[in-house]
Amino acid sequence: MLKNEEFALTKELTNEQQEAARNFIQVLFQENLSEFWNILCDIDKSRIYGLYEANHYYDSDIELHGFVQEIRDNVRAVYAPLQGQGGISTKVRYTSEGKMYVYILGSGENPKVYPVGLMPETYIEQERFSQRLQISIYNDEFRNVVL
Numbered sequence: 001m002l003k004n005e006e007f008a009l010t011k012e013l014t015n016e017q018q019e020a021a022r023n024f025i026q027v028l029f030q031e032n033l034s035e036f037w038n039i040l041c042d043i044d045k046s047r048i049y050g051l052y053e054a055n056h057y058y059d060s061d062i063e064l065h066g067f068v069q070e071i072r073d074n075v076r077a078v079y080a081p082l083q084g085q086g087g088i089s090t091k092v093r094y095t096s097e098g099k100m101y102v103y104i105l106g107s108g109e110n111p112k113v114y115p116v117g118l119m120p121e122t123y124i125e126q127e128r129f130s131q132r133l134q135i136s137i138y139n140d141e142f143r144n145v146v147l
Contacts, residue, residue, distance in 0.1 A: 007093040013102060017092050020133040021102040021116040025082050028075060033065065036072050041119035041134035075137050081106040082114055092118075099136060 027035045037045070052067045082104055089103040100118040105111050117136035122129055 006095070007101070008096040009094040010091050011094070013088070013090050013092045016133060017100060017102055017118060018088055020118055020135070021088060021104060024116055024135045025079060025104070028072070028079060029083055033069055033072065037068060039135045041121060041136045043119065044136055044138055047138060071137075079114055081108065081112065086111070086114070095140075097140065099140065100133075 024039060027039055030036075040048075048068060048071060049064075052062070052064050055067065056062045056064075084107055086107055087105045089105070091103075093101045093103075095101075098120060100120075101115045102118060104114045104116060106114060117138075118133045119136045120131045121134050122131050124130070
């Protein structure tokens with residue numbers, strides 16, 4: 001679990017951030033794999049595709065669809081207690097790199113807090129820069145690597 005001192009900033013949760021976190025849980029447990037893929041941030045898609053390419057190099061029978069499905073199944077297992085939709089924190093926590101974390105509280109006797117990572121991504125729409133929030137399912141340990 002991430003600790004508050006690991007964050008650069010804490011602010012009130014916006015409606016867009018709340019909707020992105022709720023949508024993630026909803027999409028995660030639907031059958032449509034394309035929707036799951038489409039809500040992931042580009043960094044995570046790159047990681048998954050790189051892992052797929054490395055595995056496919058050694059086993060040509062591995063298919064991308066099944067590979068992504070297996071990853072989604074693993075993510076589902078982590079967030080399974082939230083299928084009934086838990087409560088969402090009123091705060092959003094920012095890392096110094098701009099990644100956001102929204103906490104969702106699971107239900108049950110011993111409720112647990114589940115962080116949902118959000119990444120802002122920039123795109124151009126009608127000749128203007130816009131941003132959308134995408135889901136990040138991986139921790140960013142690579143940022144701590146020193147070579």
